[in-house]
Amino acid sequence: MSEFGQEPSASLATLPTEIADSIYYSLPPATLCTLARVSKDIYAAVQGPLYRRPIINSFRKLQAFVKTLNNVASWDNKTGGARSKSVVHLTLMIDPAKEEGATGRPLIAVILARMIRVIARYNENITISLIIAHSACDAQPVRSFESEQFPRVTNLILDLGGEPVTQLSPSASRTLNTVIPVRRNINRGYDFNTTGQRCIPTAKFWTRFFNGSSFPDLRRLELHHRSRSGPSYGAGNWEGERILFTELDTLGLARIERLVVNSVPEFNDSVLMAGLQHAPLLTDLQIEDCQVTYNALDKLLLHALPVLHRLVLRVSPHSRFARYAKEALNVRGMRNSREEVPHLCPHFRRGGKNLKHFEFAAPYICRSLFIDEYEKEKLRESGHPGTLAGDDSGKIVQGELDTMLVTGVLKRIRQTRDTDSAGQKLLEGSSMEEDRTILERERSLRTRRATIEKEGWTRRLNVLEGICIDGDTFEELTTLAKVEEHGIGWTLGSRPERRAFKVNGDFIDSVRYSHEFEKDRPRRRERQIERDVNDELAGH
Structure with missing residues (x-):
């Protein structure tokens, strides 16, 4: 066959659109x-996918990206506005320490806001994830956020501990719906450590995020203040100081859906109550190692648990509020009967039934998270706990746990509760409506x-010191988890015993405690080469 009779070879350029x-x-x-370098036709064809969800991890690349948008911009006669590359979601990750090391000048908020406004002007429906790493509360650009406006920023993640976070948590990655490139650990003599008296609760720190003016489209806010030396708390007894917000200071909270505060010394009872009161759409909440009292957490769980879909609450093992609650729960007859003991465990049983994911790490956790007073009384009448007794950490030191007795009694009680009302109505001759x-x-x-089965609901409990009530045991918690709703996966750990x-359902598997509950501990990382694909992206 001659070459004129040969069919053209298949290629991307010949495929249907x-x-x-x-x-x-x-x-x-x-x-x-x-x-994009193969041919002009393919270059034109990949422009949409290439710019659909770009990731930009330096201010230099952001400048080049904005320059590209300006160079290819045109006037849209239909809408009466400018148009350029079509961007659906932009992930912008800035390391101020790295930028200052490269240019010798700090990255100020006004320049960053200007760049974001240009991008938003070309893409009215864009969403932006802004991640500020290796920064500080009183350093640029964070300290000037309240003076600028950052439109279309729906996700804001701030690392204020003075050290860059090289990997986000899985939940944060899912929130961004993208992949964050690995960053280098910058150590050039800059000290942005924010521990000390500077980091105290003030209204000014929070209004920049809550007022709805600086970040008018903000939906998800994460603040991480942890450093390698531990939680960044200043000296002094300031956790109870009241912070007053005006109505204008909290307008933006009406749109907040996710709030994460990790070791943030500016977070206290007043901020928590303000967020609870003015955030009706909040369904995802994470509080880790923050100086909030058990009294405030008691109110939070009472009101917020029924509406939350995801809750992560990690109380510091050094929390004096947790220690006070344990002491008060174990005092018999000497405590003032009018004094309310801030016991958190019963709230999860009463209001946490609709949580898709629930994680609770605290110095003291007890069986009140699983069973109520009526069920406790029935267990006692059946002979449980008998001679069973545990030490301060919840380890059995006397007796033996009768697993069959506990599960049998509770299953019978709960089955009876579920069928009693229906059966009574049938015996009385129920109407069609009934x-x-x-x-x-x-x-x-x-x-x-x-x-529950489709979404894979999960529960995680980490006992850091022991059990709320003296004499109770960690093994009992594991047994009680077996009687919970079918399909919900439980992971329980005891740090004193190093067991998990x-x-x-009826299946219990022993796993390594370090694997389940110490994944976030700092590890030695092999040196990684940062692959820079954004230089290529920003030049087109």
Whole structure:
């Protein structure tokens, strides 16, 4: 056959547009940058996927990116505004210490805000994740946020501990819906450590995030203040000082859906109560090692648990509030009967049934998280705990745990509770409306079980010191988890005993405590080469 009779070889350029687009949108930015150099046709075809979700990890790359948008911008006669590359989501990660080391000048908020406004002008529906690493509360650009406006920033993550975070938590990565490139650990003599008297609760620190003016589109806020030396708390007894917010200071809280505060010394009872009161859409809350009292947490759990979908609460093992609560719970007859003991465990049983993910780490945790007073009384009548007794850490020192007795009694009680009301109505001759109500309830329970299994609901408990009530044991918590709703996965750990278990229904698996509860501990990292694909991206 002559060469004129040969069919042309297949290539990306000859594929139908729909098939080619599905391929391009599945490729990473580095591959798209390589394809863009193949031909003019492919270069034009990959522009949409290439700029759809860009990741920019330095101010220099941000400048080049904005320059590209300006160079290819055109006037849209239909909308009467400028248009450029179509960007759906931008992940912008800035390390102020690195930028100052490279340029000799601090990165100020006004310049950063100006760049973001340019991008937002070209893409009205864009969402932006802004991550500030290796910064400090009183350093640029954070200290000047309240003077500028950052439109379309829906996710804001601030690392204020003076050290860069090289890897985000899995939950943060899912929130951003993207992959954050690894950053180098910058150590050039700059000391942005924010420990000391400077970091105290003030309204000014929070209004820049809560007022709805500086970040008018903010939905998810994360503040991380942890350093290698531990939580960054200043000296003094300031955790109870009241912070007053005006109505204008908290307008932006009405749009907040996720709030993470990790070892933030500016966070106290007043800030917590303000966030609770003015954030009706808040469904994802994480509080870790912050100086909030058990009285404030008691109120938080009472009001917020029924509406939250995800809760992570980690109380410092050195919390004097936790120690006071344990002492008060174990005093018999000497404590003032009018004094309310801030006991957190019962709240999770009462209001936490709809949490898709729940994580609780505290010095003291007890079985009140699983069972109420009526169930405790029935267990006692059945002979539990008998001779069972534990030491201060919850380890059994006397007796033996009767697992069959505990699970049998609780299953019988709960099954009776579920069927009593329905059975009584049937015996009395229920009406059609009552029958319909019963059927609807059964249908709701089936739907709930299917939802739990599909979404994989989880619970994690980490006992840091011991059990709330003297004499109770950690093994009992593991047994009680077996009787909880089917399909919910439990992970329970005891730091004093260095033991951990996974519980799902009737199955209990022993796992390594260090693997389950110490994943976030600093590890030695091998030297990594930072792959810079954004230089290629910003030049087109």
